[in-house]
Amino acid sequence: MxxxxxxxxxxxxxxxxxxxxxxxxxxxxxxxxxxxxxxxxxxxxxxxxxxxxxxxxxxRTIFYAPDPFTVRIAMALMLVAIILFVMGAARPNSLSVSFRRNLQQEVAHPGILALVRHPIITAFGLWAFAHILVNGELANILLFGIMLAFSVLGIVRLNTSKTKKLSAEDYALAKQKEAGSWSQRARRALDWQLAIELVVGIIAYMAILHAHGPVIGVDPLAYF
The missing domain is CATH 1.10.287 (Helix Hairpins)
Structure with a gap:
């Protein structure tokens, strides 16, 4: 310990x-x-x-054990998490964690950013929550519980700090991609790159799912 x-x-x-x-x-x-x-x-x-x-x-101090139902929920959450991570990593994002900056490009082609402001951190939080569902050991509950709290606090901090770090003009421009109704934002998100990101995310999910047993020592597919 x-x-x-x-x-x-x-x-x-x-x-x-x-x-x-x-x-x-x-x-x-x-x-x-x-x-x-x-x-x-x-x-x-x-x-x-x-x-x-x-x-x-x-x-090992076990409080609860995984079962087929919680494993299926966790697998579904992980699919969403990995797709979100791929989509978030592929886009410049001035309002959250990103691997590059290009304000004009992110507004013109926001992709997932039109729907989710913090895709990478949200993916991290979903990863943590999914693993809490199926890991009832004390160490794992502490690990993934803190990771989940870390994700939530990160989103809160970024929502506050970005208003100070960006100029008023850049912040207003970055917020444009989130304007409008949900359907309007969804239409703004759809483009050819989003389709590619979706396919890459699904492929990455399948690779991680099948590698989970050999690498981590726990095979989610064993519950089927």
Whole structure:
């Protein structure tokens, strides 16, 4: 349990530290935004792998066990999560987590951003919630519960901070992609790139689903 708690602390601290004293902005000014995003993404992935592996090795205190019903719900949520992540990663997004910035492009071709402001963070939250449903061990409940809370707080923080970091003109322009009724936003989202992202998301989901057993040691398909 000590290794798990240590990994959890390091993971959370690594995501809080860049906000202290605008460390993130200082690193970007010394390198570039692209370099920072790539480097930080690799670093976060390594920490996440360590955290998950430490949770798997932690002492087992079981509160509930998965069953075919909850596994099916979790699999459906993961399908949505992976598709959302792919769609969010493929689009520039000035109002949330993204891998690139291009305000004019995101307004002209918003894709999923016309419907979901924070697709990557929402995907992360769905991933956490889906795994809470089927992981009744104490370490996993703590792990995924904190990840879910982390996602919710991240959305709240971004909704507040982006109004301060963007100029009034850029913020108003970025908000244009969310204007109108749900049907209007849905029509704005539809384009050829969205269709490609959907296919890529489904392929990625199938690959992860079939690799889950060999890599993680738990096969969701075994419940069918």
């Amino acid at each position: 000590f290794e798990f708690l240590l990994a959890l602390f390091v993971f959370l601290f690594a995501h809080i530290l860049p906000q202290i004293g605008d460390l993130r902005g200082k690193i970007i000014s010394l390198t570039s935004r692209k370099t920072y995003i790539i480097g930080y993404s690799i670093f976060s992935t390594v920490l996440l792998v360590w955290l998950v592996s430490a949770a798997l090795r932690a002492p």
